[in-house]
Amino acid sequence: xxLHVSTPWMLLITTVGSIAVGGCGTVHVATDxxxxxxxxxxQPAAPPTLPDIPTRPAATSGWGLEGLLAYAQEHxxxxxxxxxxxxxAAADGVEAREFLHDNPEIRFVARDLAIGEPDAVxxxxxxxxxxxxxxxxxLRLRTAEARxxxxxxxxxxxxxxxxxxxxxxFARNLLVREHARHAQRFVELAEAMRxxxxxxxxxxxxxxxxxxxxxxxxxxAQAMLVEARQAQRSLRHQLAAVVGWxxxxxxxxxxxxxxxxxxxSARQLLTLMAEHHPALRTRELAVLAGRERLRxxxxxxxxxxxxxxxFESESAPTGGERHQSWTVRMSIPLPLWSQNQAARAxxxxxxxxADREREETVTRLxxxxxxxxxxxxxxxxxxRLYQNAVVPQLEENLVRLERAYELGEVDAHExxxxxxxxxxxxxxYIDARVAYFDAAADLKQVVxxxxxxxxxxxxxxxxxxxxxx
Numbered sequence: 001x002x003l004h005v006s007t008p009w010m011l012l013i014t015t016v017g018s019i020a021v022g023g024c025g026t027v028h029v030a031t032d033x034x035x036x037x038x039x040x041x042x043q044p045a046a047p048p049t050l051p052d053i054p055t056r057p058a059a060t061s062g063w064g065l066e067g068l069l070a071y072a073q074e075h076x077x078x079x080x081x082x083x084x085x086x087x088x089a090a091a092d093g094v095e096a097r098e099f100l101h102d103n104p105e106i107r108f109v110a111r112d113l114a115i116g117e118p119d120a121v122x123x124x125x126x127x128x129x130x131x132x133x134x135x136x137x138x139l140r141l142r143t144a145e146a147r148x149x150x151x152x153x154x155x156x157x158x159x160x161x162x163x164x165x166x167x168x169x170f171a172r173n174l175l176v177r178e179h180a181r182h183a184q185r186f187v188e189l190a191e192a193m194r195x196x197x198x199x200x201x202x203x204x205x206x207x208x209x210x211x212x213x214x215x216x217x218x219x220x221a222q223a224m225l226v227e228a229r230q231a232q233r234s235l236r237h238q239l240a241a242v243v244g245w246x247x248x249x250x251x252x253x254x255x256x257x258x259x260x261x262x263x264x265s266a267r268q269l270l271t272l273m274a275e276h277h278p279a280l281r282t283r284e285l286a287v288l289a290g291r292e293r294l295r296x297x298x299x300x301x302x303x304x305x306x307x308x309x310x311f312e313s314e315s316a317p318t319g320g321e322r323h324q325s326w327t328v329r330m331s332i333p334l335p336l337w338s339q340n341q342a343a344r345a346x347x348x349x350x351x352x353x354a355d356r357e358r359e360e361t362v363t364r365l366x367x368x369x370x371x372x373x374x375x376x377x378x379x380x381x382x383x384r385l386y387q388n389a390v391v392p393q394l395e396e397n398l399v400r401l402e403r404a405y406e407l408g409e410v411d412a413h414e415x416x417x418x419x420x421x422x423x424x425x426x427x428x429y430i431d432a433r434v435a436y437f438d439a440a441a442d443l444k445q446v447v448x449x450x451x452x453x454x455x456x457x458x459x460x461x462x463x464x465x466x467x468x469x
Contacts, residue, residue, distance in 0.1 A: 063251045065170050068243055072166050073159060075244030082151075082158040089151035093144030099137055102130040111314065122314025126329070134302035143296045146289035153285050156278040162242060164445045169239040171437035173253045176232045179430045183225040186423055190214070190221040193419075217416055224423075260436055262380045263373035269447055273369055277448030280365070283358035290351035297347040301340040305332040365446055372443035379436035386429035 073079065109124040194214035201211045240250040263269065274280065310327045444451055 063253055064255045065167065068166050068170060068239070068253075069163060071245070072162050072243040076162045076242060077244055078158050078162055078242075079155070080244070082155040086148070086151045086155050089148045093141075093148060096137075096140040096144035100129065101132060101137070101140075104129045105308075107308075107310070122312070122323075124310055124312040126308050126310025126327070128306050128308035128329070130304050130306045132304045134299050134304075136296065136299050136302070136304075139292065139296040139299050143289065143292040146285065146292045150282060150285045150289050153278055153282040157282060160278050160448060161445065164441050165242050166239070167444070168438060168441035169235060169242060170253065170255065171257055171441075172434060173232065173235045173239060174255065174257055175430055175434050175437070176228060176235055177253075179427075180225065180228040180232055182426050182430070183221070183228045186419070187218070187221040187225050189419065190218040193416075194218050213416060217419070257433075257437065258440070260380050260383045260433070262377040263443060264451065266370055266373060269369050269373055269443070270366060272449055272451075273365055273447045275449070277365060277446070279361055279448070280358075283354070283361045286354040287351070287358055290347070290354040294344070294347040294351050297340060297343040300343065301335065303333045303335050305330055368446040369443070372439060372446055376436065376439040376443050379432065379439045382432040383429075383436050386425070386432050389425070 105128040107124075107126050107128060111122045111124075194211070194217070197210045197214040201208050236250050236253070239245075239253075264272075308329045310329060311324070312327060313322055313324045315322045440451070
């Protein structure tokens with residue numbers, strides 16, 4: 001039995017030449033300039049920090065904002081879908097963890113050395129394995145990990161979006177409930193006015209037309225109350241859908257709204273955005289993943305040799321002792337035409353796309369931060385005007401209006417006009433607050449972090465003057 005190695009010097013020359021021709025590939029000049037971590041640290045953003053509180057209250061108990069936020073992080077359908085997408089990305093990395101990318105190949109050859117001679121036969125059996133010699137396995141691992149981090153950051157984006165939407169709907173629920181209370185108060189006032197009008201008509205002190213107008217006023221007030229209660233039910237359904245509440249009825253919402261205050265300076269907000277917004281990290285991670293994917297595609301162009309060992313046994317055609325030998329084989333492809341061009345070109349294009357998406361995201365968020373800050377400050381000023389002009393004297397004016405009408409100090413026409421103006425004022429006040437908390441949610445969404453404490457007592461940061469940049 002003998003051991004043969006086929007032309008080792010020629011194999012060495014062929015290997016070196018193949019690597020020189022195929023090479024590891026070089027990054028194109030357009031992608032070589034793509035820098036990583038350009039606008040934000042390239043790491044997934046941490047989920048919003050929440051207190052350790054019960055996340056599923058009894059159906060008869062109230063539910064505060066913290067409980068809603070915590071429950072949503074565990075049960076929101078949007079978050080569960082994004083989490084499943086992370087699992088899919090992790091599953092895609094299973095193949096990358098395999099050290100040997102190709103299965104071994106068993107080869108069997110049988111030969112008839114001399115036709116008609118029953119003992120003149122031979123056979124060869126061997127095993128071949130393709131080996132990657134240029135570090136392709138390590139690069140595939142890095143590419144798979146980079147892709148997993150991108151999806152993990154996308155999960156962070158979804159978590160933050162749900163977090164902000166829960167706060168928006170929570171504020172709207174409280175405001176619509178307040179609107180319903182005011183509507184109920186105006187119904188009570190309209191009914192009291194109608195009783196007075198009916199009594200005056202029966203005593204002949206007023207025209208029957210006044211009673212008709214009073215009935216219309218009651219109907220309008222009751223219609224406003226019905227509309228407010230329907231809006232309240234609709235918002236509760238929307239909130240239940242966002243947090244993932246599967247029971248027929250969401251528990252009662254309890255809590256206070258944050259203090260109304262103007263936005264921080266653009267400088268502060270842009271700094272917070274760069275530090276916290278999950279979309280920026282996603283774009284940075286996408287650039288890193290694109291670079292790793294391009295390196296891996298370039299490295300895949302390096303030809304991988306196939307090595308194997310074979311056992312050969314054959315008999316002499318004229319009889320005699322059988323000849324047996326072991327043979328070590330090695331082959332390597334010549335990358336003259338196929339050099340993984342398609343995968344390399346696609347990886348390069350995807351890296352350029354990731355870089356441009358990062359630029360688009362940064363530019364868009366900077367504009368949106370300024371627009372949202374301006375809208376928040378304007379809404380806060382509107383709320384302040386209504387608070388100073390309408391809210392302090394509202395209940396007092398309603399009581400005075402009812403008493404003056406009963407004493408005959410004002411006629412029905414003046415009463416109904418005054419009531420309409422008061423109703424218009426309180427509706428404008430509610431609308432201004434809805435606009436404010438919507439603007440606050442929009443600003444938090446584009447900044448990527450809390451700007452107000454969730455307990456509604458104080459701000460996390462004070463307003464600071466500063467030149468916009």
